[in-house]
Amino acid sequence: MHNTNGHVDIQRSPNISDELEGLNILVAEDTxxxxxxxxxxxxxxxxxxxxxxxxxxxxxxxxxxxxxxxxMDVQMPQLDGHCATRELRQRGYEGSIVALSAHAMKEARALSLAVGCDEHLTKPVDVKHLVSVIKDYTSRARDSSLH
Known part of the structure; x- marks a missing residue:
């Protein structure tokens, strides 16, 4: 694991599958x-x-x-996930953003979607569901870029 300027790059472990092969994923998480x-x-x-x-x-x-x-974790220091998402959307960012939150209530999901997240998942995240959501949103982005 490498930590430089507040970024952490973690070296790859041996793969158990290639279902996310080639995807570049930004994980905003403070813990x-x-x-x-x-x-x-x-x-x-x-x-x-x-x-x-x-x-x-x-x-x-x-x-x-x-x-x-x-x-995007919802609760983080300096700028929480909702504020970060809102700022990204205001600055023209069009990529997919999935909120990760410990809050499962409808209101939490509604807020995530209102600030510009494409999806809201509750922690602890079900691995199969997370992978499915990632594949769904990244394939949509690829499909729309082909048209």
Whole structure:
């Protein structure tokens, strides 16, 4: 694991499948344990993962580099996930953003969608569902870029 300027790049583990092969995923998550777990589950399926430790870094990273999808923790320091998403959308970011939250209530989902997230998933995240959502949103983006 490498930590530079608030970014963490985690080296790939041996793959258990290639269902996310070639995808570049930005994970905005401030908790080291969650960073490790989500990175491991994504990289073992072939994705390249970049960690942003807070919402401010996530915004800067998303605008500076190309990602197939952003997984955005809702509660983070400096700039929470909802504010980060709102700022990205205001600045013209059109990529898919999936909110990750400990809150399962309808209101939490509604707020995530209202600020510009494409989807709202509740932690702890079901791995199969997360992978399915990632595949769905990244294939939509690829399909729309072909037209």
């Amino acid at each position: 080291p344990d969650n960073q490790f777990l989500i990175t491991r589950l994504l990289t073992r399926r072939g994705a390249h993962v970049r960690i942003a430790e807070n919402g401010r870094i996530a915004v800067d990273e998303a605008l500076a580099n190309s990602y197939d999808i952003i997984l």
